[in-house]
Amino acid sequence: MIRFWGVRGSIPTPGPSTVRYGGNTTCVELRINGEIIIIDAGSGIRNLGVSLLTESSGQPIELTLLNTHTHWDHIQGFPFFAPAFIKGNRIQVIGRNSQPDGLKGVFEKQMDGTRCFPVPFSVMGAEIDFRHTDDVSGFRFHVGSVQVQACPTNHPGGCLAYAFETDHGRVVFLSDHETGCSDEPRILQFIQGSRLLIADAQYNSTEITTRRGWGHGSVDEVVDLAVRAEVKELCLFHHDPTHSDDTLDSMLEEAKSVLVGQGRSMKIQTAREGAEIHL
Numbered sequence: 001m002i003r004f005w006g007v008r009g010s011i012p013t014p015g016p017s018t019v020r021y022g023g024n025t026t027c028v029e030l031r032i033n034g035e036i037i038i039i040d041a042g043s044g045i046r047n048l049g050v051s052l053l054t055e056s057s058g059q060p061i062e063l064t065l066l067n068t069h070t071h072w073d074h075i076q077g078f079p080f081f082a083p084a085f086i087k088g089n090r091i092q093v094i095g096r097n098s099q100p101d102g103l104k105g106v107f108e109k110q111m112d113g114t115r116c117f118p119v120p121f122s123v124m125g126a127e128i129d130f131r132h133t134d135d136v137s138g139f140r141f142h143v144g145s146v147q148v149q150a151c152p153t154n155h156p157g158g159c160l161a162y163a164f165e166t167d168h169g170r171v172v173f174l175s176d177h178e179t180g181c182s183d184e185p186r187i188l189q190f191i192q193g194s195r196l197l198i199a200d201a202q203y204n205s206t207e208i209t210t211r212r213g214w215g216h217g218s219v220d221e222v223v224d225l226a227v228r229a230e231v232k233e234l235c236l237f238h239h240d241p242t243h244s245d246d247t248l249d250s251m252l253e254e255a256k257s258v259l260v261g262q263g264r265s266m267k268i269q270t271a272r273e274g275a276e277i278h279l
């Protein structure tokens with residue numbers, strides 16, 4: 001099961017024009033083989049934390065937070081993630097080693113206790129362990145019994161995509177990736193034959209022309225990529241903060257028309273906060 005808690009890129013965008021798809025930044029929950037896996041700690045993780053506390057009803061929570069990269073929209077919710085403040089809970093954070101003080105250093109710096117946030121990271125009572133994917137051979141590792149693979153994306157400062165092997169096929173999370181890059185064969189191989197691809201499709205085919213180098217995908221190129229990789233289901237993700245619900249509807253139509261134009265069929269949907277995907 002995959003549940004979306006934050007589907008927006010860049011900055012939270014609450015308001016009447018985003019009520020249908022949601023305004024929180026990146027946070028996706030996966031439940032695979034009994035493991036609680038969270039991708040990114042954008043503002044959506046606050047509501048996820050509340051939900052986990054209700055579900056656990058006082059019992060210790062164990063979970064893994066996979067971090068794609070430490071741009072603000074992917075870590076800004078962590079200071080508001082209630083389970084991290086509770087002693088007895090165990091959180092494993094896995095991500096890239098952003099120099100010089102590692103992943104933990106970035107999490108600590110956004111909670112410096114004074115300038116950026118009033119409460120220091122050290123106040124968090126849960127056992128929080130940080131692990132770098134760079135230490136793991138071939139970017140392959142396990143979360144419990146779940147096989148996970150990471151893959152660098154095309155994004156300023158670097159970012160990781162993650163793939164999960166499930167009983168129902170491969171699930172790939174590919175956000176903060178600019179399509180049309182020179183090492184696309186590597187990305188194609190990574191997503192090849194996926195049961196589900198959740199992919200950055202921040203821009204439409206016109207917008208991308210003036211946003212090259214910003215590190216995000218366009219709807220037409222993402223559909224093309226997914227078709228070539230024979231993906232079964234595509235989910236458009238990392239919505240632009242300027243895009244209203246109606247704009248996202250029109251981008252889904254653009255995606256479907258690209259597919260029709262290629263004479264192909266594939267299930268395509270737009271990631272919506274609160275929505276679940278059952279494989």
Ligand SMILES: [Zn+2]
Pocket residue numbers: 009010071073074176238
């Ligand atoms: Zn982002």
Ligand SMILES: [Zn+2]
Pocket residue numbers: 069071155159176215
């Ligand atoms: Zn980013």
